[in-house]
Amino acid sequence: MRRLSDVQMVAGKHCPPQDSPCQARLQQEAELLARLDHTNIISRLDWLPGPRPLLLTPYIAGTTLAQRYGDQPAILPLPQLKALLTPLLSALAAIHAAGFIHGDLSPHNILLQQQGQPLLLDLGSSLPIAGPPPADRLQATPGFSPPEAWSGEAMGAYSDIRALAAVSYGLISGQYPGDDANTIPPRPD
Numbered sequence: 001m002r003r004l005s006d007v008q009m010v011a012g013k014h015c016p017p018q019d020s021p022c023q024a025r026l027q028q029e030a031e032l033l034a035r036l037d038h039t040n041i042i043s044r045l046d047w048l049p050g051p052r053p054l055l056l057t058p059y060i061a062g063t064t065l066a067q068r069y070g071d072q073p074a075i076l077p078l079p080q081l082k083a084l085l086t087p088l089l090s091a092l093a094a095i096h097a098a099g100f101i102h103g104d105l106s107p108h109n110i111l112l113q114q115q116g117q118p119l120l121l122d123l124g125s126s127l128p129i130a131g132p133p134p135a136d137r138l139q140a141t142p143g144f145s146p147p148e149a150w151s152g153e154a155m156g157a158y159s160d161i162r163a164l165a166a167v168s169y170g171l172i173s174g175q176y177p178g179d180d181a182n183t184i185p186p187r188p189d
Helices: 020-035 067-068 076-098 147-151 157-173
Strands: 011-014 046-048 053-059 062-064 108-115 118-119
Touching: 011 020, 020 046, 020 053, 062 067, 067 108, 076 118, 076 157
Parallel strands: none
Antiparallel strands: 011 053, 046 053, 062 108, 108 118
């Protein structure tokens, strides 16, 4: 194991020893983070495989959008919204260029660092682009996940864009979409 800096604080993510689906998601997240190098995506410090795998990332001070705003987000002025969305779109573009989607973009997975820059967290629900979501891998947050996440249809970059649009909607309107945002009304005949 390589030695981490004596002054660097780390965060760890692990799974129970008998939870194979969790361990598979954690391994995929560790491998994807190793391929990504983006200012607005949490970075991987180390991956320790084994019966109790551990993913180490830097500890980043800040609050998630969910912690900051709860269920009633603040209505952000346009310059502030643009400052938040532009780096997030760039981060998503990097994930998509690597052949994956984030898969669970929500206020819980966007950290606002102390200097205000957003950081995308938790790629544990990431999926290969254009693949149907496996039933045992679906970890999406209701109200932010696209309808295809729940219908079993193929997901793509558009799925993450829809999730970011749901976050944006909350920051424009002051109210996040509800769980019923995942349902598609029947087509009128």
